[in-house]
Amino acid sequence: MPNPCVSSSSMGWPHSPPKPSASCLHHWSFWLAPPPGFDHIDMAECINRGITVSGAGDAFSEDVAHSAVALLIDVVRRVSEADRFVRSGLWSLKGDYPFGSKIGGKRVGIVGLGRIGSEVAKRLMAFGCSIAYNSRKKKPSVPYPYFANVYDLATNSDVLVVCCALTSATHHIISREVMKALGKEGVLINVGRGALVDEKELFQFLTRGEIGGAGLDVFENEPDVPRELFTLDNVVLSPHKAVLTPESLESVFQLVLANLKAFFSNKPLMSVVHQE
Amino acid sequence: MPNPCVSSSSMGWPHSPPKPSASCLHHWSFWLAPPPGFDHIDMAECINRGITVSGAGDAFSEDVAHSAVALLIDVVRRVSEADRFVRSGLWSLKGDYPFGSKIGGKRVGIVGLGRIGSEVAKRLMAFGCSIAYNSRKKKPSVPYPYFANVYDLATNSDVLVVCCALTSATHHIISREVMKALGKEGVLINVGRGALVDEKELFQFLTRGEIGGAGLDVFENEPDVPRELFTLDNVVLSPHKAVLTPESLESVFQLVLANLKAFFSNKPLMSVVHQE
Numbered sequence: 038m039p040n041p042c043v044s045s046s047s048m049g050w051p052h053s054p055p056k057p058s059a060s061c062l063h064h065w066s067f068w069l070a071p072p073p074g075f076d077h078i079d080m081a082e083c084i085n086r087g088i089t090v091s092g093a094g095d096a097f098s099e100d101v102a103h104s105a106v107a108l109l110i111d112v113v114r115r116v117s118e119a120d121r122f123v124r125s126g127l128w129s130l131k132g133d134y135p136f137g138s139k140i141g142g143k144r145v146g147i148v149g150l151g152r153i154g155s156e157v158a159k160r161l162m163a164f165g166c167s168i169a170y171n172s173r174k175k176k177p178s179v180p181y182p183y184f185a186n187v188y189d190l191a192t193n194s195d196v197l198v199v200c201c202a203l204t205s206a207t208h209h210i211i212s213r214e215v216m217k218a219l220g221k222e223g224v225l226i227n228v229g230r231g232a233l234v235d236e237k238e239l240f241q242f243l244t245r246g247e248i249g250g251a252g253l254d255v256f257e258n259e260p261d262v263p264r265e266l267f268t269l270d271n272v273v274l275s276p277h278k279a280v281l282t283p284e285s286l287e288s289v290f291q292l293v294l295a296n297l298k299a300f301f302s303n304k305p306l307m308s309v310v311h312q313e
Numbered sequence: 314m315p316n317p318c319v320s321s322s323s324m325g326w327p328h329s330p331p332k333p334s335a336s337c338l339h340h341w342s343f344w345l346a347p348p349p350g351f352d353h354i355d356m357a358e359c360i361n362r363g364i365t366v367s368g369a370g371d372a373f374s375e376d377v378a379h380s381a382v383a384l385l386i387d388v389v390r391r392v393s394e395a396d397r398f399v400r401s402g403l404w405s406l407k408g409d410y411p412f413g414s415k416i417g418g419k420r421v422g423i424v425g426l427g428r429i430g431s432e433v434a435k436r437l438m439a440f441g442c443s444i445a446y447n448s449r450k451k452k453p454s455v456p457y458p459y460f461a462n463v464y465d466l467a468t469n470s471d472v473l474v475v476c477c478a479l480t481s482a483t484h485h486i487i488s489r490e491v492m493k494a495l496g497k498e499g500v501l502i503n504v505g506r507g508a509l510v511d512e513k514e515l516f517q518f519l520t521r522g523e524i525g526g527a528g529l530d531v532f533e534n535e536p537d538v539p540r541e542l543f544t545l546d547n548v549v550l551s552p553h554k555a556v557l558t559p560e561s562l563e564s565v566f567q568l569v570l571a572n573l574k575a576f577f578s579n580k581p582l583m584s585v586v587h588q589e
Contacts, residue, residue, distance in 0.1 A: 099415070099416075099417050099441065100415060100416075100417075103386060103390065103415075103416045103417070103440065104390060104392075106386070107383070107386040107387065107390055107392050108392070110379060110382070110383040110386070111383065111387065111392055111393075114379065114380060114383055114558075116383050116384070116387055116392070116393065116549065116551065117387075117392065117393040117396045119550075119551050119552055119554060120393045120549050120550050120551065122552060123538055123543075123550035123551065123552050124542075124543045124550060126540070126543070128535070128536040128538065128552045129536040129537050129538075132536070134552045134554055134557075136554070136557045136558055136559055136562075137554075137557070137558060138558050138559060138560065139375070139376060139379075139558040139559075139560035139561065140375075140376075140379045141375050141376075141379070141560075142560070159439060160436075160439045160440060162439070163435060163436045163438070163439035164379060164436060165375065259404070260404040260405040260408065261405050262399055262404065262405075264402070266400075267399075267400045267401075267402070273392065273396050274395075274396050274399035274400060275392065275395050275396065275399065276395055276398060276399050276404045276410045278395060278410055278412070278413075281410075281412045281413070282390075282412055282413060282414050282415040283412055283414060283415075284414065284415035284417075284418070285415065286412075
């Protein structure tokens with residue numbers, strides 16, 4: 038029998054699954070956790086006990102990247118807001134609608150240039166955006182400028198796209214200071230985890246117009262979303278569905294199946310998570 | 314004094330400007346007409362009278378292309394619909410939200426591969442879509458498959474993006490038959506002119522679920538939008554604002570200025586419209 042392992046994939050999600058304790062892993066367990074991040078798994082205890090953790094690999098990366106780009110375009114070009122305007126019948130009454138701004142030329146700072154962040158960068162390059170990034174370490178093979186801290190990245194960006202994992206080091210990485218650095222025309226996109234952003238500060242910044250807008254797929258206490266957000270026009274809200282397409286679910290099911298086969302044949306697992 | 318000319322740009326838009334008659338063109342006139350198309354100018358009479366017509370050139374192309382891609386992603390990934398879902402407080406009550414589908418791998422048919430269509434194609438390639446197109450003639454330098462008629466293009470597409478000019482030949486080019494060929498999972502995006510699509514048929518197709526969804530920036534009798542659309546979840550509505558960013562307006566103002574200078578110096582005009 039091979040060593041026990043946990044695969045970060047199952048049908049419990051999007052309602053938060055119970056956090057598995059390492060001691061229960063004498064049998065196979067699966068949680069479908071949207072990437073990025075393994076904050077729902079006690080990684081330290083898994084390492085202590087020699088339990089291998091495998092993730093969703095690339096199965097979700099494209100769809101999350103597309104959602105991030107969709108939220109970015111939606112906020113910057115005011116797509117959902119304009120849809121509400123037309124649906125309310127105001128176009129023929131009020132006429133002109135406030136402009137969005139141009140996507141091309143925007144300086145986009147990516148917080149966490151992993152699989153998802155790299156896919157976001159690739160697509161936004163095609164829109165004529167310039168890309169910079171922050172991550173734990175500079176990546177030698179990456180052509181984009183690197184900023185060692187998120188504050189400096191925000192200072193030099195029109196849009197921040199947050200797609201890093203949630204760890205104790207990244208909790209509230211988008212702080213009051215970072216939002217201030219992003220500035221009143223700045224746009225924040227979060228497809229990582231709600232707790233990466235200091236939500237209470239964000240609502241203040243949005244309400245006071247001290248930040249331009251936000252596209253949020255994740256929230257600190259989801260599915261409970263602060264009601265103050267519901268009336269704001271400069272946010273686009275999404276029910277943690279960035280990963281969710283039938284195609285990406287099929288991919289992850291195939292990955293789980295392949296990992297099961299590998300596990301019972303004593304072969305190496307795929308998409309193993311290496312905790313640093 | 315050089316020959317009279319009309320530049321397709323002014324502040325009358327987005328409320329439809331009065332159609333200028335060629336006889337009034339003894340002085341300069343400007344209309345800001347969103348591309349594509351010159352259906353608001355009596356081109357035949359201009360040609361008869363030797364009046365040169367110049368358009369917006371590339372000034373708007375990128376922004377219209379971005380709007381087309383934004384509408385496509387919005388409909389396929391259900392972004393505005395999800396935003397309404399969260400804002401209505403339903404996430405914590407109802408839980409799971411219906412999936413959108415994957416952008417990557419979609420077969421996108423572009424109706425009118427001019428400046429805008431080419432920019433749309435370039436961006437969607439970065440999303441892993443495959444591109445085919447229909448236009449008046451096959452373009453020898455273009456790598457995408459060509460379909461000589463829109464029906465065949467629709468049959469071989471998951472999404473149709475309509476960005477051709479409105480002429481007598483393209484009026485209602487998206488007909489009942491074309492919608493049927495696109496099929497009940499198919500998505501229609503229109504950033505051209507409302508009358509390119511048989512709107513009455515489209516509403517029937519949308520209501521009966523015989524087409525998957527639509528993203529519409531233009532309407533036949535805008536700003537009056539058929540109220541039946543307001544309650545449909547499978548459409549995203551936009552108030553003919555695909556071209557509208559401060560940056561694109563600045564570009565078009567610069568173009569008008571350059572054309573004025575060229576005109577009064579008896580130099581060749583830029584972005585002259587050559588009617589075929």
